[in-house]
Amino acid sequence: MSAGPNHPDRAFPLERTRNIGIAAHIDAGKTTLTERILFYTGMIHRIGEVHDGAATTDWMEQERDRGITITSAAVTCEWKQLEEGGVHKTYTGDTQRINIIDTPGHVDFTAEVERSLRVLDGAVVVFCGVAGVQPQSETVWRQATKYQVPRIVFVNKMDRVGADFDAVVEDVREKLGANAHPILVPIGAEEDLKGQIDVISGKAILYSDDDLLGSTYDVAELSEDQKLIADAARDSLIEALVDADEEIGLKFLDEEEITNADIKEALRRATVSNKIVPVVGGSAFKNKGVQYLLDAVVDYLPSPLEVVPAQGTQIDDESALVEAPADDNGKFCALAFKLWSDKYVGKLVFIRVYSGTVSKGDQVFNSRTGRKERIGRLIQIQSNDHKDIETCYAGDIAAIVGPKNVRTGDTLHADKFDIMLEPPAFPDPVISMAVEPKTTADSERLADALSRLAEEDPTFVVSTDEETGQTIIAGMGELHLEIIQSRLEAEYSVKTNAGKPQIAYRETITSGASGEYKLVKQTGGKGQYGHVILKAAPSARGKGFTFNNRIVGGEIPKEFFKAVETGIRESLNNGVIMGYPVVDVHVDLIGGSSHDVDSNEQAFKIAAILAMRDAFQDGGSILLEPV
Numbered sequence: 001m002s003a004g005p006n007h008p009d010r011a012f013p014l015e016r017t018r019n020i021g022i023a024a025h026i027d028a029g030k031t032t033l034t035e036r037i038l039f040y041t042g043m044i045h046r047i048g049e050v051h052d053g054a055a056t057t058d059w060m061e062q063e064r065d066r067g068i069t070i071t072s073a074a075v076t077c078e079w080k081q082l083e084e085g086g087v088h089k090t091y092t093g094d095t096q097r098i099n100i101i102d103t104p105g106h107v108d109f110t111a112e113v114e115r116s117l118r119v120l121d122g123a124v125v126v127f128c129g130v131a132g133v134q135p136q137s138e139t140v141w142r143q144a145t146k147y148q149v150p151r152i153v154f155v156n157k158m159d160r161v162g163a164d165f166d167a168v169v170e171d172v173r174e175k176l177g178a179n180a181h182p183i184l185v186p187i188g189a190e191e192d193l194k195g196q197i198d199v200i201s202g203k204a205i206l207y208s209d210d211d212l213l214g215s216t217y218d219v220a221e222l223s224e225d226q227k228l229i230a231d232a233a234r235d236s237l238i239e240a241l242v243d244a245d246e247e248i249g250l251k252f253l254d255e256e257e258i259t260n261a262d263i264k265e266a267l268r269r270a271t272v273s274n275k276i277v278p279v280v281g282g283s284a285f286k287n288k289g290v291q292y293l294l295d296a297v298v299d300y301l302p303s304p305l306e307v308v309p310a311q312g313t314q315i316d317d318e319s320a321l322v323e324a325p326a327d328d329n330g331k332f333c334a335l336a337f338k339l340w341s342d343k344y345v346g347k348l349v350f351i352r353v354y355s356g357t358v359s360k361g362d363q364v365f366n367s368r369t370g371r372k373e374r375i376g377r378l379i380q381i382q383s384n385d386h387k388d389i390e391t392c393y394a395g396d397i398a399a400i401v402g403p404k405n406v407r408t409g410d411t412l413h414a415d416k417f418d419i420m421l422e423p424p425a426f427p428d429p430v431i432s433m434a435v436e437p438k439t440t441a442d443s444e445r446l447a448d449a450l451s452r453l454a455e456e457d458p459t460f461v462v463s464t465d466e467e468t469g470q471t472i473i474a475g476m477g478e479l480h481l482e483i484i485q486s487r488l489e490a491e492y493s494v495k496t497n498a499g500k501p502q503i504a505y506r507e508t509i510t511s512g513a514s515g516e517y518k519l520v521k522q523t524g525g526k527g528q529y530g531h532v533i534l535k536a537a538p539s540a541r542g543k544g545f546t547f548n549n550r551i552v553g554g555e556i557p558k559e560f561f562k563a564v565e566t567g568i569r570e571s572l573n574n575g576v577i578m579g580y581p582v583v584d585v586h587v588d589l590i591g592g593s594s595h596d597v598d599s600n601e602q603a604f605k606i607a608a609i610l611a612m613r614d615a616f617q618d619g620g621s622i623l624l625e626p627v
Helices: 030-040 061-066 107-119 135-146 165-176 224-244 246-253 260-272 290-300 440-456 478-492 558-571 601-618
Strands: 017-024 073-082 091-102 122-128 151-156 180-187 195-198 203-207 217-221 277-281 310-314 317-324 333-342 346-355 363-366 372-374 378-382 385-389 397-401 411-413 431-437 461-464 471-475 496-499 506-508 513-521 528-538 545-549 585-593 622-624
Touching: 017 030, 017 107, 017 135, 017 290, 030 073, 030 091, 030 122, 030 151, 030 290, 073 290, 073 378, 091 290, 107 135, 107 333, 122 135, 122 165, 122 290, 135 165, 151 165, 151 290, 165 180, 165 277, 180 203, 180 224, 180 290, 195 224, 224 246, 224 260, 246 260, 260 277, 260 290, 277 290, 310 333, 333 440, 431 440, 431 478, 440 461, 440 471, 440 478, 471 478, 478 496, 513 601, 528 558, 528 601, 545 558, 558 585, 558 601, 585 601
Parallel strands: 017 091, 017 122, 122 151, 151 277, 180 277, 545 585
Antiparallel strands: 073 091, 180 195, 195 203, 203 217, 310 317, 333 346, 333 411, 346 397, 363 372, 363 411, 378 385, 378 397, 431 471, 431 496, 461 471, 506 622, 513 528, 528 585
16 A cells, blocks of 8 residues: 655645636736735734834835835745624634745836746636736736646735626626636625625625734624525536536536535635636735635645656657656656746745655756755745745645756656656746946946846846847846846846847948048148949848949059959948948949059049949948847
8 A cells, every 4th residue: 555645744734735826917906916825824923014114025125115015925824614693703624734935026027927837736817807818817817827826816815896796706707718717706896795605504704894914703694685696606506517527516406405515525625627617706905805815726726646757758768758746755846937046045946746755955957957955954935035945745836045056947856766847837938128337346346236136037148239239138028127137236236227238220221322432631741542332222122232343454453453342342441421331232333444553452442442332322321120
């Protein structure tokens, strides 16, 4: 008999572990919801608000200044489920561990959502009760679908003017194509929000107006109106479950009684298999509905044992698939999904362990480099607080301190476990700007700081413009680059000036034109004489510069041909409109004259340059934009 997937020393077995992300459009209330979860699970003892710059997971200075989430923050909490029936003031049942990643909602930081969803087993997608499905919510939903992440929808801000729960549920169905079904319907809306209708148990959860923190609430019988809402929602849910779940479908066909326990079990199976999305309504800011949302997370989102085992390929053979099932007793395999530089502990590598365990002092292998990495220190992350741990088990999220050669997307694995997991995919940068250090001292630190930031953020790219020599930074939007600049100063003490990068325009001519120049200089002794006649014509786009020497009668001695061509090529470095390089031009050298004493290479080179400028002036020069 197998010893099962759980190591005897782990505090929470795999079946009582949940790895979830909280994701949404900007300002839907993700961070506020996370703060309430931490409060009700006893991880914090005072609620911090985003608008006060005091939220636990918004710990960066830039996040607190702007009131937005910039980097995804990981926190861990423990939750005992609520007792059935009676007044809900005590908690019973086995304690569950919930690992949460609060992700940004702004499109500029979409990479943070991408890499978080890549390693999570479930997600709570938050929608505003007034605005419904917004553009970034659609992006987040697509990302979750790509990684087949089961979801619960939380319709937040039901206390705001204009909040409409039914409209948001319909919005989720229509715009996202989700099979969404309410399980906790808000009682009232706007200032009349009182609590929730539990559709499955047929009870009302009523929050006390005296307890502003939302810690106490009563479970009551439904009123007649509430019962109509609950019955309609329950019938709709059962109908959807009959279609989605074979087990409950057979009970329905055999006309057996379908109990609350049957519904919960079937809903769990349907949610884990992404056939149904449960919907919960409430208000995180007004402290109504968060505890029952936590119950729904435990009841319906999967443990690491219930998701499809992590799949990778053999390191040298991409066609050979390898699995890493969630099992403490299996071979170690983890994905490095995020890098972060911490000013106190140095480089942190966030890992999601899929199978096996890893302990302080262990040697692991990096599938990309083939090299060993020693695990010097393991940390459990609580936003920006760190707690040293001895061992990290399957299904856990933790951080390793200080590995040198690990990048985002690397697979760490045990010796003789030939596996490479698929890294998260990131979009290409869409905007760039030039930066320069304000002082010489800053210039020495700038390159190092930028390379560290680029290592942390796969959507941030640093390059040098070959023509202007400028340092160009590129990212996902203006806010992204603004935050990078702010971090350069705050974390690396590097002050920079930023401007728009010089766009690499080009010039060309649009029609054929002749150019002629005769250089005659007499300065008492030996003079300067060079005379060049040429024709320039436009070439096909992308053909570049071509040259043809048509001199046949000795008008220009052979020894000066090379000097003429050099002058023509040099003239292409600066056009006549704005001084940008000239491209796609054909030039014929057709005539000229020389002097037996005063002609030399320098004179013909200068004559060729000025003859070309004459041709550019008459050739209908235009500016070309980069494609």
